[in-house]
Amino acid sequence: MKIIIQFTELCVLVALERSTVVSSFSTPKLLSTRTLSSPTIPPTQLFSTNDQQAGNTVKDTEVAAAAGNKNDGSNGTKQKKIELFIPVSFDEMVKEASSAMEDAYAAGIVRQTVRILLPRSPDNDQLGRYYEDDADINGRIAESILVPPDETWQGGIMQLYRAASITCQGILRRYSRNVGGGVVPRLREDRSIDETGVDGMGLWMSEGSSSSDDVCCFVQPSQETVKSIEDISKGAGRDRLVVIMNPQWRITDDALDSASRSEGVFGNLASFLGGKGGSIRRLEELGFESTYIIEGYVCKGGNIRLLKRFDSAWNVFAENDAGTDYIPVGTLDTRPTYQDVDKMLDDKGITLKYARDMGLAPKL
Numbered sequence: 001m002k003i004i005i006q007f008t009e010l011c012v013l014v015a016l017e018r019s020t021v022v023s024s025f026s027t028p029k030l031l032s033t034r035t036l037s038s039p040t041i042p043p044t045q046l047f048s049t050n051d052q053q054a055g056n057t058v059k060d061t062e063v064a065a066a067a068g069n070k071n072d073g074s075n076g077t078k079q080k081k082i083e084l085f086i087p088v089s090f091d092e093m094v095k096e097a098s099s100a101m102e103d104a105y106a107a108g109i110v111r112q113t114v115r116i117l118l119p120r121s122p123d124n125d126q127l128g129r130y131y132e133d134d135a136d137i138n139g140r141i142a143e144s145i146l147v148p149p150d151e152t153w154q155g156g157i158m159q160l161y162r163a164a165s166i167t168c169q170g171i172l173r174r175y176s177r178n179v180g181g182g183v184v185p186r187l188r189e190d191r192s193i194d195e196t197g198v199d200g201m202g203l204w205m206s207e208g209s210s211s212s213d214d215v216c217c218f219v220q221p222s223q224e225t226v227k228s229i230e231d232i233s234k235g236a237g238r239d240r241l242v243v244i245m246n247p248q249w250r251i252t253d254d255a256l257d258s259a260s261r262s263e264g265v266f267g268n269l270a271s272f273l274g275g276k277g278g279s280i281r282r283l284e285e286l287g288f289e290s291t292y293i294i295e296g297y298v299c300k301g302g303n304i305r306l307l308k309r310f311d312s313a314w315n316v317f318a319e320n321d322a323g324t325d326y327i328p329v330g331t332l333d334t335r336p337t338y339q340d341v342d343k344m345l346d347d348k349g350i351t352l353k354y355a356r357d358m359g360l361a362p363k364l
Contacts, residue, residue: 157200301353
């Protein structure tokens with residue numbers, strides 16, 4: 001009787017939270033990183049080679065702690081101080097994501113999850129105009145803006161995949177720039193994990209001078225690709241880096257996701273119906289950790305960005321009215337809710353954007 005009651009509750013949750021259930025498909029066996037038949041992608045200048053041009057989201061400064069400081073117990077040792085801010089260009093995004101991946105790898109994290117903003121033409125919000133990666137790519141990247149992977153992308157999941165693939169290539173090239181004596185890494189794309197060809201998923205691999213330098217990056221994987229992620233992760237061993245970039249499941253949980261995290265028949269049924277709890281649990285068992293996360297949404301009419309590195313708290317930023325930079329408004333150890341962000345803005349005296357635009361409140 002208890003199982004019947006739980007099943008009834010689950011059906012109600014499904015009806016309220018989701019009108020459709022993602023269809024599953026069998027994941028094909030992926031080829032090893034050294035036997036892919038996909039063509040090698042030739043090097044393309046995707047970002048500036050001048051580090052000073054790109055700027056730095058993570059400004060690392062080594063601070064010598066005062067000798068004999070009893071509060072931190074550092075005894076004069078040097079500690080790394082991390083200052084975070086939101087990247088506003090493609091170059092900055094590539095540099096900071098790869099830097100976070102490098103720092104996490106040095107800290108022993110070889111299974112990483114990255115969520116980033118994607119480059120898009122600033123006029124993409126005009127109906128019928130799309131950002132395409134094969135039309136004067138270098139020029140368009142230089143002019144692009146960074147946008148969260150949300151419903152504002154008119155081209156849907158495949159447009160997101162094209163933008164994510166460009167960003168992935170840039171990150172992998174920068175991450176592997178010092179591998180093999182400075183030799184440019186070879187990049188390979190494997191779309192076999194996307195059986196339909198239109199679900200916007202792919203696997204990018206960076207091949208260094210030896211197999212130990214290889215990096216695998218799953219771009220926009222869905223829950224149906226977790227088996228492939230498991231296979232690649234087990235084959236990569238303990239030293240090679242495996243990355244998940246912009247997975248298609250959300251960070252936050254809906255009712256079905258929460259139910260799928262429970263044990264037993266109830267949790268298994270919720271996972272079968274699309275809850276991500278089971279998939280997240282399998283990835284956690286593989287050791288996947290969030291390395292560099294940027295999220296974005298609108299609060300009080302203005303753009304908000306949430307930023308977190310593996311070694312930092314959650315940082316909240318608000319876009320200034322000129323749209324040229326982001327202002328820090330607060331931090332939290334746990335992911336801030338919408339209500340938390342709203343309160344941070346109130347505490348900073350940041351009002352509704354329309355009021356600022358009309359001159360009824362100070363500009364941000």
